[in-house]
Amino acid sequence: MTTQPFLVELGCEELPPKSLKTLADNFLAGIENGLKQAGLTYTHACHFAAPRRLAVSIQGLETRQPDRTLNVDGPPVKAAFDANGNPTQAALGFAKKNGVDISEIDRSGEKLRYSKSIAGADAVTLLPGIVQAALDALPIAKRMRWAASKVEFVRPTQWLVMLLGNSVVPCTILGQTAGNESRGHRFMANNETFTVKNLGNYPAGLEHGYETALETLYVMPCFAKRREAILEKVQALAAKEGGKAVIPEALLDEVTALVEYPVPLVCSFEERFLHVPQEALISTMQDNQKYFCLVDGNGKLLPRFITVANVKSPNPEFIIAGNEKVVRPRLTDAEFFFKQDKKVKLESRNERLKTVVFQAQLGTVYEKAERISELAAFIAAQIGGDVALAQRAGILSKCDLASEMVGEFPELQGIAGYHYALHDGEAEEVALALNEQYLPKFAGDSLPITKAGLSVALADKLDTLVGIFGINQPPTGSKDPFALRRAAIGLLRIIIEQQLPLDLTVLAQQAVNAYGTKLSNANTVGDVFEFLLGRYRAMYEEQGVSVDVIQSVQALKPGKPLDFSRRVLAVQAFRALPEAAALAAANKRVANILAKDESVTTGTVDNALLADAAEQALAQQVAGLQAELAPLFAAGDYTAALAKLASLREVVDRFFTEVMVNAEDAAVRRNRLTLLANLRALFLAIADISQLQ
Structure with missing residues (x-):
């Protein structure tokens, strides 16, 4: 079998930075899929991605399809x-x-x-189609056409390199004829061409300028390598400045996609801006300017930031000065909004919210704040919090939405409220709750800590859930305009992880009461409960819990999320026991037997009717466990309870081997069915383990 390395590089105008990595990943996946469908094997594949190029390299590519019989x-x-x-x-x-x-x-x-x-085709004849198909399948929201060409792509194309071994693969793709000439950095290398002889001198040739007039072409085509270089240099510069760089993953990826040759530089801004909430300063520097901010050991913002230039200038001070000049007006705007907002009390902004509609059928944002305040007070009483503080935080919860700061920086909702509440002299717990109400914002995000914050966060999410279900507008398919799925999972996470003894139906009913006559759905509480019940699956599947384990607990519909969590963890542990499979099968058998006679219920077993030793043994163990497990059920110690129930395996197996349940004597048959009902009830006190696979 003959193999050769393969390289394809598509040169473009600057590609969209936020989607560069996605484009590269999908380009690689598309080519690999095409090779697999064509029956061409290879040893290794990887992609390269830079602002002006997408490339894929394939090592050990089979140069001809194997012959096959159809x-x-x-x-x-x-x-x-x-x-x-x-x-x-x-x-x-x-x-x-x-x-x-x-x-x-x-x-x-x-x-x-x-x-x-069918004789196998040569790879050289198949590769153009494979590459074209991979490019056509890229996830591009809107394609461009340029000049008089009818070719469409995310950006205008400039060159195409396609090499199998040392030879050019003859083809034309996206208006570019394949060759072996790539290009260096647009400015530092004067866009000089570079002859790619084979995969062996790519990408090193772009980095070091092999066989060109330049010592280097100033291009690092490997996305991962360029990203790591930026990370290391930024961290080193931050340490040199006595601080630590704030480096969000998404920002690091975006900056990596903006530069071909990264040159991080330290810049500064006036210390007077530090009295502005640092979240506003960090937000504008990250989102608008793509800067890495610096903080000290306590997390306080330093008057420094790092920009990553795409050129290595002999006069870097000019680049530094330019960035400092650009950032100043943005920081000045943040400072202005902060000063203006502090001129009025936070609570006074509720007047403006009386005219801002939350939802046409559910009233204004101010009315929502009133409901949150009422519901937060109720929750605070349930969890041992200060009712007055929760009530106060609730009524102030949406005030900062009417501030200039949040109008300019929407991502600062809650954070702005925290600062303005402290400025107004509100209790610290109230101020913290204004920020904590939006937690968690995403999967894995931190949760509220203060009792007032927990109360307001839960009240806010419940109010939205109940309101939207109450007007019969639940999420459908992929449409979820009020982010109810995220709100539901956030609500469940808060109750479970903060171990709050709250009942969903009680909370939902309280939220319904707060709406008065606004809601048209008479079954709002039930619908909200069923929706929340369905969210457990998404939440626990992310944690690696088996679907059948989740369904076994969902079947019982526990009202308290904390109780639901304890049951799931117990069943997950039980599932790993050697007795689990047999007992799950036995429960399924018992459930099928009992389903045929709905009149059978739990009750007292008549020992005088127990003729067989096997049923006597089962009855004795079931009776003993009924008394032994009662305190464990009351304490919610389901793991220990299931561990004890595992001891029933042998006696249950013996019962079904030796005892005929449907005896001819009606009294005996009824007695045996009651025994089985008592047995199943012990398991159903925790979960329906008959659903375990």
């Missing part, structure tokens, strides 16, 4: 020939379809079969 089945032999052995129209049609005489068709099996050998 078998085509036709009609049944019985229908293909008549009683005299003459071919029917079905047989003749099958032969004609395959372009052969009927004598060449195999009739030894149940069906007619035509087998033909």
Whole structure:
């Protein structure tokens, strides 16, 4: 088998930075999928991605498809020939379809079969189509056309390199004829071309300028390598400044996609801006300017930031000065909004919210704040919090939405409220709650800590859930305009992880009461509960819990999320026991038996009717466990309870081996069914383990 390395590089105008890595990942996946479908094997594949290029390299690519045999089945032999052995129209049609005489068709099996050998094609003839298909399948929201060309792509294309071994793969893709010339940095290398002889001198040739007039072409085509270089240099510069760089993953990826040759530089801004909430300063520097901010050991913002230039200038001070000049007006705007907002009390902004609609049928944002305040007070009383503080935080919860700061920086909702509440002299817990109300903002995010924050966060999410379900507008399919799924999972996470003894139906009913007559759905509480019940699956699947374990607890519909969590963890642990499979099967069998007679319920077993030793043993153990497990059920110690129930395996197996449940004597049969109902009830006190696979 002959193999060769393969390289394709598509040169473009600057590609969109936020989607560069996604484009590169999908380009690689598309080519790998194409090679797999073509039957071309290879040893290794990777992608390169920079602002002006997308590239994929394949090591050890088989240069020719293997020969293969194609078998085509036709009609049944019985229908293909008549009683005299003459071919029917079905047989003749099958032969004609395959372009052969009927004598060449195999009739030894149940069906007619035509087998033909297909010679493998050379990879060089297949690769253009594979690359074109991969490019066509890229997730591009809106494609561009340029000049008079009808070619469409995310950005105008400039060059195309396609090499199999040392040879150019002849083709034209996206208006570019394949060659072996790549290009260096647009400015530092004067866009000089670089001859790629083979995969061996790419990407090093772009970095070091092999066989060109320049010592280097100032291009680091490997996205991962460039990203790591930026990370290391930024961290080193931050340490040199006595601080630590704030480096969000998304920002690091975006900056990596903006530069071909990263040159991090330290810049500064006036210390007077530090009195502005640092979240506002960090937000504008990260989102608008793509800077890495610096903080000290306590997390306080330093008057420094790091920009990553795409050029290595002999006068870096000019780049530094330019960035400092650009950032100053943005910080000045943040400072202005902060000063203006502090001129009025935070609570006074509720007047403006009286005219801002939350939802047409549910009233204004101010009315929502009133409901949150009422519900937060109720929750605070349930969890041992200060009712007055929760109530106060609730009524102030949406005030900062009417501030200039949040109007300019929407991501600062809650954070701005925290600062303005402290400025107004509100209790610190109230101020913290204004920020904590939006937690968690995403999967894995931190949760509220203060009792007032917990109360307001839960009240806010519950109010939205109940309101939208109450007007019969639940999320459908992928449409969820009020982010109810996220709110539901956030609500469940808060209750479970903060171990709050709250009941969902009680909370939902309280939220419904706060709406008065606004809601038209008479079954709002039930609908909200069922929706929340369904969210457990998404939440626990992310934690690696098996679907059948989740469903076994969902079947019981526990009202308290904390109780639901304890049951899930207990069943997950039980599932790993050697006795679990047999007991799950036994529970399924018992459930099927009991389903045939709905009149059977738990009750007292008449020991005088227990004739067989096997049923006497089971009855004795079930009775003993009923008393022994009661305190464990009351304490919610389901793990220990299931561990004890595992001891029933042998006696249950013996019962079904030796005892006929449907005895002819009606009293005996009824007694045995009651025993099985008592047995199943012990498990159903925790979960329906008959659903375990």
